[in-house]
Amino acid sequence: MKQPYILLLLLLSGVAAFAQSRSITGKITDNTGEVLAGVSIMEKGTTNAVISDAAGTFKINVNSSQSVLVFSFVGMFPQEITVGDKTRIDVEMQTSLSALDEVVVVGYGVQKKSDVISSVLSVNTESVNKVPANDLGEMLRGKAAGVYVTLGDAAPGSSSNILIRGSRSLTAGNAPIVIADGVPIGGINDINPNDVASIEILKDAAAQAIYGARASNGVILITTKRAKEGKTTIDYNSFYGMQTVRRNFDVYSGEEFAQLKREAYRADNNNQYLPDESIFTAIEREILASGQFIDWEKELLRTAATQNHNLSFSTGTGKTRIYTGLNYSKREGVIPGTDFQRGTLRINVDQTINRWLKIGANTSWQLSKNNNPGTGETLLRSITTSPLGKIYNDDGSYRIYPTGVQESVNPLLDLAEVSNTRNDRNDIMNIFLDFTPLKGLSYRVNASRRSWNRKTMSYSTAESLQGFRRGGMGNGAMQFEDETEWQLENILNYNTNVRKHHIGATAVQSVSQKKYTNFRNGATNIPNDLLGIWGLPTAESNLPTVGANNRALVSFVARAQYDYDGRYYLTASARADGSTVFGANNKWAYFPAAALGWNLHQEDFMKDFPRLSNLKLRASYGSVGNEAIGAYRSLSTAVQRDYLFNDVKRIGYVPGDYLPNPNLKWETSTTLNTALDFGFFKERLTGTLEYYNTRTKDLLAELSLQADIGYTRMLRNIGEVENKGLELSMNGIWVEKRDWALSTGISLSRNRNRIVSLYGETDENGKELDDVGNRWFIGYPKDVYYQFQPDGIWQIGENIVNSHQPGAQPGDVKIKDVNGDGLLTDKDRVIVKRDPKWYGTFTLSTKYKGIDFSADVVTVQGVIRNNAFLYDYSSGGSLRGILNGVKVDYWTPENPTGSWPRPQESNDRTYINTLGLQDASYVRLHTLTLGYTLPKSLVSKLKINNLRIYSTGHNLVTLTQFKSYSPEKNPNDYPEAVSVVGGIQINF
């Protein structure tokens, strides 16, 4: 524990740079002569930097006449100018779309892109903000190689799932950590996308090392906007649009469902059709006669509005700079009664106290309200409820059972009678002090506190289905959740140049703690609906449940960086992490990392290739840890299971289902990353090719246990998983003229996941044994299906009795006898891989005069998903004729080519559950944007700097075979919206 302090002291005592500083001033313009504000002027090899003011002027103190000033600005070629004996330097910047010299935010600092040697990927925030969503995860989809975004839940106010370079842990979390302005936040949507200045994805161990304790699944580094000195801007962005859905399946129409029902009864009745009276209820027969079938989807779904309004102020004087961002968004759901509203206020303040002390604060206050009465059942019923019914009673109220059959419940009833409102408050307060006591040395104290709470009020009225089932009583719950997390960091940075040698060192000490509490009161049988859930005190029974957990982390990090002349780079880092969640003797772990880089195009011998403007080789190797498991899993705790004796409650305690593991320890991911960055034709064609191999050891895996152990599951550190992959991204600028620009981009990623080893137990041939019980197979990806393989439908006349399924009937599912032994046994199960084989994005953007157009196409290929709606009874998939469902081509004696089994009322056909695996690959037109920027001459009369109007379509086209609303979700999950919005952007 003491070593890190010794390191800090060493760093301090090593400070011995004395130098005479001098001041340089100048003015910066672009090639048209307009002054440029916000240009970064940096003394090369130091962190000494300033920014040009509104008049394009700057003033910087430099060390010596050998100092080199680097001028950089987004979209411009950077320039390097040696100071010499000049005191004034005026610069004309040249336009460029090259990103090579943009500044990239890395852990605890910024670097020029050409100096970055670890796997850090900057996301184009402009293209991110083109996506008209209020989930930043969805906005990131397809924007970065190696980042795989899938829909978490499409309901308003939900978040997406993000995976960086595949998933590695068997049981511990696989979600990346999100850091905003140096502070871990609760989720990516804690940040208003309009406040984002830059997003960086840290993908290899060398990059992650600095955030290592929670970085093994990758880091999403968000930097929010800050005001610039001497410049005041006001931005207003707003869009409004409509959303609808696209369904990639049919349900049986009224006639078709009636026929399915007849067939299902016929199969049970010795192949004889029954008269309709024996099959249908009175209402069903009435509807069959009248033909007034219900289209439940039409009754249920609506076209819904979405809107987003953003206003930001940015102002800076010599000593104080303030950025204020205000955002309001409202998204209605395509299901009535669902909506989401969110308001965010962010204030980022920078205050210069004196020459060696700056203080700053980043604050964000977010309030949101989400109405969602629980749509899973409703959507399920919109598919499964029979179309042969009546929606309303004669008095206009909803019929509970539209057809008179109790399995078919009216999906509209609970939409009207159930409410569930979540109110979230989410505050982030982050204060930092920057000390620069000596040239090259800086010290930051970074303190933050994040506080989140949620109030959930849910209520089902006496008229709701639940109310009806409880004999006309109301039911509901109130829930209060609260999470606070604080972090304190001490960060020490030292940079120095010795001729062409640049040396940097960073030391970080960090401590954080997270506390969560939950209180829920469920109320059963509230006698009337007068007060809704506020009638809770009158309930016959109130059931409180509580939950709480605490977890904490302590980390020490040291990093050294060296480069020679911007050509050869070396970085090494080491960290020590301690986490509460592991066993008493395994709290601490140590993770080293190192990276090498070579800027080939800086070498003299590369001068012979003038078309090559950039060529860099880089490699890194290192480890990070994963602690994303629940608290208290190393401890033996009991659950409460009470019982009634003589009608009196007595407390009961018993160990739960999980066997505690006192030896739990860190899961470690070790990554080898190699990459080639290239640029041709003055950076008109640029790209990166990256190969990685991540080996994750001591996997935190939840194992199923043999029954006699007495616990069903246990978390253990076992085995090894490998993720290896290739990522390629390329951008080409084909036309770059004053009036016309055209560029395209492509990004392709593939990841292969493989279990290398599990427990080390081997068979007689020395081959390691699979864990069939947990569906983990050596050499296969960790997520697989393992089940029988369907092989068509048994036909009349086939020799069934002598087959491997002697009990089957014609119309039953035929299973492949994989091992050919003539018997159907557990050996005939096959492994099916689920993960995508590759995914990619293609982008196109073009500008002609004031008109801009862009499109991006996202594709994911080779995903297999299990669609319960193709076989499961309650999802309407098992062809019983009781519930409606997703339409398939079922077998009947008259339709022997049907690929689904014969309908049967009495029971699900055996092995119908093998028919759910579907290819869920898709190609999607993710966004399509058309914009128009009004001519400057026109808008400047209105004192407006810039005014653009645009329209964007989101998810307009999706090509997939997966039968659902989205290839990533099942049909009863909230339908993914197809939306079109129109918007305006004004800059004053």
Next chain:
Amino acid sequence: MKNSRYKNPIIRGAAFLKMLVVATGILLLNTSCEDFLSEEPVTEVSIDFIYSTPDGLESGVNALYNRMRSYNMPEGEGDPLRSVAFFYVATDLGLNRTWHTPYGPNHTPQGHPARKWTMGYQLIDRANAIISNAPGVEMLESRRNQILAQAKIIRAEIYFDLIRMYDNILLDTTATTPENAFDEKVYTPADPAGVFRLIDADLSFAVQHLNWNVEYGRYGKGAAHHIAGKSALWQNKWAEAAAHFDAVIENGTHDLLPRERIAEVFGQNANHKEALFVYVRDELTGGNDNLSGGGPTWISSMFNSRVYELSSGEMIRSVEYGGEALGWSFPNNYLRSLYDEEKDLRFTTYYYPLKLTVNNPASPNFGQPLAANRYEDDFRRYHWSLKKYHDTEKKVGTNNSFKDIVYYRYAETLLLGAEAHWRLSNRNPADSKALTYINQVRSRAGLQPFAAFDQESYLEESARELAFENERWFLLKRLGILVERVNKYYQMGSNSGNVAVYPMAPHMVRMPVPQSQIDLMRTFPQNEGY
């Protein structure tokens, strides 16, 4: 530089260092890292409490009752209910319409519910923990014995269940700890004799220490004798069996309810003499099986038809016909043929009436018998139905019932006692104890006594009294006639046109060991035929 107090950079550095030490030290001066990183659960007690204190051990036993209720009479539907319902339905007395199909294509290692095996062994482990830790806890000997007796009767009950269902099982009396959980173990079937030795030892301890009169909901001496008698029968130990049943019968704690109170046997209040053991439930302290009041069961809706779906619309959901129903399984024609429908009180008390009365107030025929042509030949809508689990407090719109369920009943004690004495007397048809016992049951039902005892009339009387009480399947299996009887009488069908005897393959007399467990155990053989 003008603003700085420290003109000399070295002095400035020293001042800065001072500040750094203060800043980093704020946290770490007060708390050490070890303390900061230690874990203390906020809302859960440590298991040390359960196994090292008298109160803890008692709470451990209370929790076993909670888990046993879920094991033997689970809330809701799905695999938990299937794992139980199989043994109620799949006998010579059952007719199955839908939902699960006993002996059908899903009667496989993958398809058959794993719960009896997996949860059974979990409960055994929890009982093992109490049994192995209780001797080391300082407490009154009598209190310790009460605790041990309850843990042991539960362990014996589960082992008895498992060996009857699977024949080939594991025997494990060690309480699992994280340290011993992964000790080297080769999975092979236990010697049944060893299993029964443990069962009998546990039960004999329970018989010795449990009291006759116990709190409602607890195991008493009656239940212990009853289970011990069953175990003895299974091992063909007739004398021991007879002694256990005699003990219950000769003690006055338990008795048949008299004829005029026969409706109370399965009434709302199960706290009566005829109940040897009851699983209690309560809606207000319940909600799910983890809570003291437990979750709602669906058993009261499984065995009766949905008369309110009859297409005439003259019937609506009402309390007298069981409200919302499932109509998944019914008593079959063979069972009905065993009753004297006029005289046998059980036919009118244990079953819903065959004739319905119109109960829709909107119908002009309200209160009249339902017209003969309005009974439809669709078992889902109408079939002769079992009323034993009828719950008059169940809301008519739901399948959810919180009724207490009698799990062991004195009538079974009498019938098994009769069998034990008959066998003990070398199957003497005139054995007086056998006849006395069985005729008590007949007489209560309003029937004439048997003059002679034989296996067939015994099976018939047992069917009439105990149908659909989790008893028949095991009785037939013990007598070695399960496959034969099921293949003779057990039916599947949804109307009179398609109802037919449903075949049972001989190997199904043993349940399949769950495939998930076979996969995990690796060396344990699957029961033959699967």
